[in-house]
Amino acid sequence: MKQYDAAVTTKGTNGMTGQLRDLGKAAVALALIAAGATAASAADLGAKDDAIKLAMLEWSGQHISTHIAGQLLQKLGYKVEYVTAGNFPQFTGLSDGTISASVEVWMNNVGDVYPKALEAKQIEDIGKLNLETHEGWVYPKYLEAMCPGLPDWSALDKPECQKALASPDTAPKARFLDYPADWGSRAATILADNNMNLTAVPSGSEGALVAEWESAIAAKKPLVMMFWAPHIALAGVDVGWIKMPPCKTPEAAHCITPPDVDKIVWSGFGKKWPAATVLLQKLSMDAAEQLKIMQRVDKKGEDIDAVTKEWLEKNEAVWKPWVDAAKG
């Protein structure tokens, strides 16, 4: 479940996100200082007999990042537990240490709970996962035959494309499938900014987006919808991303930018598990690799633990430096 929230938080949006970003930076800086301070005893595992509880959220990519983090922590000598958690409920868990860490938090989808917990110093942002993300209006490639001029956004306003995309509930306008209502929506402002002849239909849930995407592709029907990558539904499909018009203002409500993905820990994490903190700070994830593993788990039904283990064996060069840093 990815969610865009800035649009909902009204006027102060930009200032707010800016502030958040600064806070995040400050947190990283602090964490780095803390890491430096403990560098002398960096190999200090801390309370290694208490299991580190990693949040398993609602989407498969996050499961993979989490399992990789978990297995690396085990290599250091920690016990790891995976705790399923909803994307918002997790912050309640992280705030009191019921959940120790969450390694793939999409910052466009943290709601009002996150800034509150961050401000109260109950949770800590320990840096970016460096996952290369993409967000925007996606369509199946065959749509280009029905809407000449794609991927440029202006193609959507042409009559033949309008006709292809129209549906009874939006007619005579074209239909654009938007994020669920509870994720907040930028479509309204962006459509208005550019006088686009589209009606945004809220989708209700991630499942609804995926179901409609898959059925459209199966029947080769036209569809344009708001989506993000990496996502398993896009694997193996020829997709195009609409080239959006320039943003009217850089504010989040008028602009779609690739979302940041951060690693969040419970505020007591650093003190309790120093070496683990260093490792998680170093942890990063490549989107293409994540998608490959995702396909094996979701489409072929392979065991996530086995697949991630195999990946770690093959890619020691990637994670060796992180573990070494943690060991000091």
Add this chain to the structure above:
Amino acid sequence: MGVGRESRAASTATFVRRSYVFIDGAFAMTTATLNPPARADIQLAPSLALWLALLAFTAVCLALRDALPWLVTYPKDWVLPAATWINVAADAFVALFRPVFRAISAGLDMPMRAIQVVLQWLPWPVVMVAMAAISLRASGPKLAVFALITLVYVLGTGYWRHSMNTLALVLLAVPVSVTIGFALGVIAHRLPRARGGINACLDLMQTVPAFAYLIPLLLLFGFGPVVGLIASAIYAVPPMVRNTMLGLEMVPEPLKEAGLTSGCTKRQLFWLVEVPQALPQILVGINQTTMAAFSMVIVAAIIGGFEDVGWEVLSSMRKAQFGQSLLSGGVIALLAILIDRITLGFAQEHSPGRGWISLRGLAGGLAGCLLAALALRQFMPELSNPVPGSLWLPQLNAVNQVLLNFVRDHADTLEGIKDTAFYCLMLPLKVGIVGSATPAIWGFTLGPVLTAAYALLIAALTALATSRASWAAGVAVIVGGIILFFGFTGFPWPAMIALAGGLAWCAGGRPVAIFAVLSLLFILLTGLWPFLMQSAYLCALAVALCLLIGGGLGIWASQNDRVSAVLRPINDTLQTMPQFVFLIPALMFFKVGDFTALIAVMLYAIVPPIRYVEHGLRNVRADVVEAARQMGSTPSQLLWQVKLPMALPVIMLGLNQTINAGLSMLAIAAMVGTRDLGQQVYVALGKADTGLGLIAGLAIALVAMMSDRIIQAWSKQQAA
């Protein structure tokens, strides 16, 4: 009673109030046998003048709706910021009482983890044998075989661990709910003054969707499975209270007197006379409570933290994997049916299981199981742990592929169905004929000629209804005609509230009318009116179609045993399978939108009309039917003029259940992109907005309670 039994047969997802069924079932059966129902308009006939005034008022509102736009669109400035107030109050409350609730949370977490550890520790073969033995005692070898099949299925799906976690939650939620429910039931029985308040609370607990209060529960109790436990308990307590009350009320007075004269103390009288007498009813309550707890565990899984089956259902819904969701949903459905039959078996005094195994034998068997478990863990650990991962993955992918192939091959047909339904049914109800008759939608505009023709048609129908039935029927036709013309969303709210108030007045007099008007005013003042109209249009259409289709199926099933036998497992599946499962194919066939939401709501709400119509028709007094036959009624006369009128009270109960089922599905239908009250609940859950969630949840509950009161009062009026 029969209705209670009938609908009790397996339903996890019974958001519907089953104890109501039961109590009303008892009421309906007695009244039905006493009094052949009379026409609605004879008793308590409201003055025609009232309706004429209401219609005039409606006409004025409609005439002014262009001049005074606030008549249709309630201005934003007039909205009370109730959600904000609630949030402020909730924040203060949470800050103040969090330690208390966290302590409760810790206290509940421990036993739950303990049960979880034990269930996970038990080797699966032992669990199977034990469950089979329990089922044997509960209701005989058939159920024992069913238990084995269920558990083998669970093992094969690879969800054994998850299922044990779900069971752990239920195993703790049930005793907690039963204890609280029993205590409340006794209090309500002893203190008639408290009864009104307790009943209102129970109504709320059963009708406010759980999505609405998950966020405050999360803030109070902290992250973890305890939230799911509490949510289950909230939903599961009411049936226990209602059945306890009913059971205690049914204890014969002479028996109590006999107890008193033989020198019982008050305590002895209660525990040795009243409780044993009420026991059968209390056991029914335990059965219903268990099922309610089970159904809620799935909804509560949205919080996470427990690795249960509900989480797996939700995960597969998120990935739109129909095969996987069917697999995990099947686990829930089968376990629900199994638990239902077991608790029901123990609730029956003369279950066939009693002859197969004695209680002592069962206890011995279970002790043997424990020894076997120890031995297995010690010597054959490989047999103790279930295989992770599903055995049927290729089949699951094949199911997904079949679904997609179907979509590929029939895309145009499916689109045709959707478009037809949308243009002909949904749009007119939503925006009215006035809004639909545009060049873009219907291809023509509504000229004065067509408008006049429509008015004439309604006038003719009104005349027909008045002459054939009563003036009340005529008024109903006029109101329906006006709503259809202007649509739910274009209807002035003062007129809508007045009409609803009038309807409530006719059905139940002043108290019901006041309740209805206040409920609607609450929704209006909190700014949820547009969402209410969206819900009203969706639910009204779903209920009407369910009555039509489900009623037809029910009539068919009442006359044909084979149809009845085919429908029964379908009904069971529709009621026990988590509704999320059906959302995936519905979405793939019909895309995001109101039509898919309609399908989702109907799939759940169609069960009560099938069951109640069949039950009502099958239980019409045989002597009356025989008499009618003797007088030379044709089968169709028999059906329409004898059986259906006589079964009307039971059918009205079915209508009540249908409306409740439809409303309870709104929060789940939100996942396919509606814009109604359910979506507001869901949005509040997404944004962790306690206030909005509670208000929208309360709005749904008020509508449910309002329609419930109107229908109950109306059918009581009928019977009187």
